[in-house]
Amino acid sequence: TQFGDEFVFTSAGYFGIGTAAPSSYLDTTISTAGGNIEWLLKNSDNTNAASHARLWISSGGASGGDPVIGFNNAVNPWYMGMDNSDGDKFKISYGDQFASPDFVIDTAGNVGIGTATMAHRLRVDGAAGNSAAAYIIGTSTGGNPVLEIENTADNAHLRLDANSGNGDAWDLVSDTSGNFSIRNADNSGNDYFFIDCSGNVGIGTTAPASLLH
DSSP, X not given: OXXXXXXXXXXXXOEEESOSSOOSSEEEOOOOTTSOOOOOOXXXXXXXXXXXXXXXOOOSSTTSOOOEEEEEOSSOEEEEEEETTTTTEXXXXXXXXXXXOSEEEOXXXXXXXXXXXXXXXXXXXXXXXXXXXXXXXXXXXXXXXXXXXXXXXXXXXEEEEOOSSSSOEEEEEEOTTSOEEEEETTTTTEEXXXXXXXXXXXXXXXXXXSSBO
């Protein structure tokens, strides 16, 4: 059934806006050179903080498929949605639907970039080879890019770990007294290099009595 040139309803249950041959249950296909095609969902009430506007995309259940939004320029698509088969993780991926996700958040709030397996708040997996997994750059004159690690209740650690199980995990530690140390994390936490808050340096000791001890 066609209603003028704007609306079409087919025997398959497809509804088209701007197209006479809809290919899905709701198909909006309009060519407008230099203009936008927009959908607006608005709750116009401005008197109650509970007057929300929501868009829900839902699948049938835990054994069903994924609720997903796709973005496509007719070349390669981006996907964004919930992976029903992987613990309901939220994923964003390019070119495929979640086979190799680029960005992942699990239901505990852990974030993965380049990985869907996270045991910590943030895990970043780089590509094979010598490419950097993360890169921080400053662009303002007189400003320096800073990576800050802060623990408001205890020591702050930056760990370097080859993950080979050979005692090769090292921590750079800033303790609650303002001291800095380099510590072998796999060897009972021993400090091999230590700088106290007065500037004394200890090698093999955490109580340097002179500038170099």
